[in-house]
Amino acid sequence: MTRSYRFPADFVWGAATSAYQIEGSPLADGAGPSIWRRFAHTPGMMANGDTGDIACDHYRRYKDDVQLMRALGLQSYRFSVAWGRVLPDGIGRINPKGLDFYSRLVDELLENDIEPTATLFHWDLPAALDDRGGWLNRDSAQWFAEYAEVLFKALDGRVKRWYTINEPWVVTDGGYLHGALAPGHRNKYEAPIATHNLMRASGAGIQAYRAVGHHEIGVVFNIEPKYPASNRPEDIAATRRAHAYMNEQFADPALLGTYPPELKEIFGDAWPDFPAEDFQLTKQPVDFVGINYYTRSVVRHDDAAYPTKASPVRQRNKTHTETGWEVYEKGLGDTLKWFKDRYGDIPLYVTENGAAFYDPPVAESDVVEDPLRTAYLRTHLRALHECIESGVNLKGYYAWSLLDNLEWSLGFSKRFGLYHVNFETQERTPKASAKFYAQVIESQGAVLSK
Ligand code: BGC
Numbered sequence: 001m002t003r004s005y006r007f008p009a010d011f012v013w014g015a016a017t018s019a020y021q022i023e024g025s026p027l028a029d030g031a032g033p034s035i036w037r038r039f040a041h042t043p044g045m046m047a048n049g050d051t052g053d054i055a056c057d058h059y060r061r062y063k064d065d066v067q068l069m070r071a072l073g074l075q076s077y078r079f080s081v082a083w084g085r086v087l088p089d090g091i092g093r094i095n096p097k098g099l100d101f102y103s104r105l106v107d108e109l110l111e112n113d114i115e116p117t118a119t120l121f122h123w124d125l126p127a128a129l130d131d132r133g134g135w136l137n138r139d140s141a142q143w144f145a146e147y148a149e150v151l152f153k154a155l156d157g158r159v160k161r162w163y164t165i166n167e168p169w170v171v172t173d174g175g176y177l178h179g180a181l182a183p184g185h186r187n188k189y190e191a192p193i194a195t196h197n198l199m200r201a202s203g204a205g206i207q208a209y210r211a212v213g214h215h216e217i218g219v220v221f222n223i224e225p226k227y228p229a230s231n232r233p234e235d236i237a238a239t240r241r242a243h244a245y246m247n248e249q250f251a252d253p254a255l256l257g258t259y260p261p262e263l264k265e266i267f268g269d270a271w272p273d274f275p276a277e278d279f280q281l282t283k284q285p286v287d288f289v290g291i292n293y294y295t296r297s298v299v300r301h302d303d304a305a306y307p308t309k310a311s312p313v314r315q316r317n318k319t320h321t322e323t324g325w326e327v328y329e330k331g332l333g334d335t336l337k338w339f340k341d342r343y344g345d346i347p348l349y350v351t352e353n354g355a356a357f358y359d360p361p362v363a364e365s366d367v368v369e370d371p372l373r374t375a376y377l378r379t380h381l382r383a384l385h386e387c388i389e390s391g392v393n394l395k396g397y398y399a400w401s402l403l404d405n406l407e408w409s410l411g412f413s414k415r416f417g418l419y420h421v422n423f424e425t426q427e428r429t430p431k432a433s434a435k436f437y438a439q440v441i442e443s444q445g446a447v448l449s450k
Contacts (some may be wrong), residue, residue: 005385005448010219012396013441014076015069015418016352018122018166019438020052021405023082025059029097032088034124034136039182041410045445050411052249056403057413057426059101068419069402069430070308073441076115077328078351078398079105080122080166083147090126091143097153100109106158111188117161119150119220120205123182123408132181135171135194135201141281145208153214160215163290163351164205167222168250176306188307190268192263196274199253199282206284219254220351222288223247225331225338227298234301238310242299245308248342255343257283266307288395290351291339293332295325306388319372322356323407324416329379333387340392345395347393356407356414362429368420373433381440382448399437403428 020026020036027033040051058065069077082092084097102118106138109116123146125134129143148164156162165171174181177191202219209217224246228239228285244262252258257279264271314320319327336348357372377399388394404417412423418434421427 002449004076005382005445006443007385007445008388009444011350011388011394011444012076014074014078014115014398015072015320015402015437016078016398016400017058017402018057018119019082019085020122021314021401021408022056022058022403024052024054024057026052026082028059029085030088030095031082031100032084032090032095032100032108033127033129034082034084035127035182036124036222036408037068039047039184040082042184044407045092045184045277046387046415047411050406050413052406053065055406056421056424058403059428062101063108064428065403066105066112066114067166069109069114070112070403071419071430072434072438074114075398075400076117077109077402078117078119078163079388080124081122083121084124084126084128087126087147087148088128088407090129091146091222092142094150099150102151103154103449106155110158111155116156117163118151118159119163119166120144120151121164121201122166123175125373133195134183135176135197136190136358138197138200139203141200145204147334148205149208149212152209154211158170160208161288162209162213162215162217164202164217164219166351167197167292168195168202169222169246172199172249188267188313191307192271192393195249196253196278196282199250200278202254203284206286207281212282213278216287217361218286218290219289220292221251221334222292222294222352224249224294225296225334226294226310229300232301235299238301238308239299241308242297245310251289251339251343253279254286255283255289255346264286266309271415272433286346287438288347288349289339289343290349291335292352292400293335293350294353294355295321296328296331296334319374321372322358323410325355327355327378327379329383332380333383333390336384336387336394337390347391347395348386349395350397352398352400352429355427356416359415359420362420362427366429367435368431370433373387373431374436377437377440378448380402381445387450
């Protein structure tokens with residue numbers, strides 16, 4: 001008998017994007033520049049010199065993009081708010097025109113029966129706050145809470161699900177340790193401070209929500225499960241370190257109020273003893289957690305690997321995406337089950353999942369054939385269904401991404417979209433994966449058994 005992949009009737013089907021990756025017009029209507037605008041305008045930082053100046057021009061085309069969502073049958077859309085549009089200096093003066101953009105977007109979504117869900121911070125810190133030390137400044141938690149409260153007051157009621165921070169690991173690792181992402185620092189002594197302030201900020205945002213909000217709030221972690229390359233004790237220890245560094249470093253302070261002991265081993269004297277009372281702030285009760293899952297890594301001990309002394313081992317004879325990530329759907333189920341085991345039965349959303357593959361040029365046909373992305377979706381959604389059956393409290397799924405967009409410092413070279421975007425003309429063309437996802441949504445997953 002064929003297995004049924006029908007999902008629960010209240011399962012939420014969505015897609016996700018983020019502000020700097022799609023909006024364009026970063027300084028329009030009085031917005032203050034973000035660290036990403038600065039970074040992108042610094043020679044040598046971005047592939048092909050790409051910037052988010054235009055990106056998908058979503059700031060001006062948002063109504064058309066909502067129609068693309070509607071064509072997919074999306075029930076929910078996860079977007080992020082550009083902090084500097086709302087508060088050009090990061091704190092203080094509110095810019096009504098910037099706030100109005102998100103208000104109009106939310107109304108447009110609601111008019112089309114699409115539930116808006118908002119992420120407050122997806123990496124585009126206002127440059128004015130970076131000038132004050134950015135995430136290295138302890139005041140950043142308070143800055144974030146002030147900004148969050150402005151949005152809650154303006155949009156809560158129309159937006160019923162909020163996320164504080166998207167993927168703090170990427171901010172710390174890419175922004176403060178390895179420097180490949182904004183603000184481009186490379187400093188082992190800064191990275192732990194950035195982590196700690198990001199998690200304090202997330203907690204402060206949740207606290208602010210409890211005072212003025214009436215619905216639900218959580219935080220988004222990117223979780224990449226780690227598997228040892230062999231049974232050798234040094235590989236197993238390296239796997240523990242890699243896991244603590246990437247996964248537990250952020251989820252532990254938020255959900256357990258501690259840091260894993262491996263961080264001291266990894267960072268040595270760069271890992272400070274944080275004040276115990278800070279953990280009351282980091283560990284605020286959440287209504288749900290968002291998990292972004294793309295790939296796994298298989299790990300071996302490697303003295304030269306910084307900072308964890310743990311290196312990924314590329315898996316032979318496996319499909320890899322254009323970003324070099326192994327396609328490994330089992331890791332998604334393993335991740336959600338691990339999360340439940342470690343942190344308890346918190347409602348979960350998969351807030352991002354997707355893949356960059358080579359897409360053929362858009363020809364005469366009205367669909368871009370992308371069989372690898374379609375297969376990725378199919379296998380990962382099947383894995384999710386199995387997870388729900390095994391008792392994981394999974395409430396919804398957001399494909400990354402609605403549109404091809406600016407893949408940060410990789411520029412427009414990596415395409416993750418369900419819709420192809422021609423960055424010269426801004427024309428959007430559905431990919432076969434978009435059609436497939438629309439069928440999944442319409443059949444509530446039943447089509448996955450084919
Ligand atoms: C981020 C997205 C990014 C995607 C693909 C996630 O790390 O939240 O902004 O485009 O992965 O790399």
